[in-house]
Amino acid sequence: MEILKRTLPVEEAKGWHLVQNECKTWTEDILDDETGNVTSVERSEVILCRGCKLTEIDILALKENSIGNVYVSNIPLKGNKQEHVNLWETSLKIRDKNGEKKKTYIVTAESPTAAERFISDYLEVNVECTFEAVKVSKLDYSKVIKLYDTERDEYEQDGKHWIRWYKSQIFASIESDGDAETGSNPIKNILVQATDFETALKAIKTVMGRNEYDEIYNAFKTMQELNIDEVFIPDESVLYYSNNEI
Helix, strand or coil: CCCCEEEEEHHHCCCCEECCCEEEEEEEEEECCCCCCEEEEEEEEEEECCCCECCHHHHHHHHHCCCCEEEEECCCCCCCCCCCEEEEEEEEEEEECCEEEEEEEEEECCCHHHHHHHHHHHHHHHCCCEEEEEEEEEEEECEEEEECHHHHHHHHCCCCCCCEEEEEEEEECCHHHCCCCCCCCCEEEEEEEECCHHHHHHHHHHHHHHHCCCCCEEEEEEEEEECCCEEECCHHHCEEECHHHC
């Protein structure tokens, strides 16, 4: 049987099978008794499980939780493909007429040697300098999220504003993926491009909610800005977003 996958309005999804768990989400404020600080944490609870064949009662439950569209298939799906982007961080010393400085690039490559060769070729063509590779390290990112290039160009056109890169660590809430002995949830690393910290958070939530259904995430663990000069990744390995979506 041919496998069909599509996103449908909830009202039209009767008889189709969910491709991912459908959850209701809310924000919970947690008070630190020692400092008095309040931290907002996004929580989620599964309403219907992956593979469920939608009935009229299920559709009503989804609508009551403000879920308007669902990603579905014509037959129940059992396996989940785990995607990882093979990325390398290359750190170099750059020497030009202005002196010496450090630059860091992230590149998709099959090996550290290939990553270093790619960056060497890039610098030889684009930068008038001498350079020396200091370190090449493999990175573990499950997803890479970028702003559309046209919006990035518009933001940077005055020469005063620059797009930043952020690393986010997110707890996955599916218990079966956790550590059976410790009970801890696995952590996913996400690389995201954004104009600022808050936009980076919104971009991740937007993209994950739009078309990423292999996992359900319920809380951010950390978010940090990276000192990255450029990231070279093929379009097929990137999830794009627009600031108009968030």
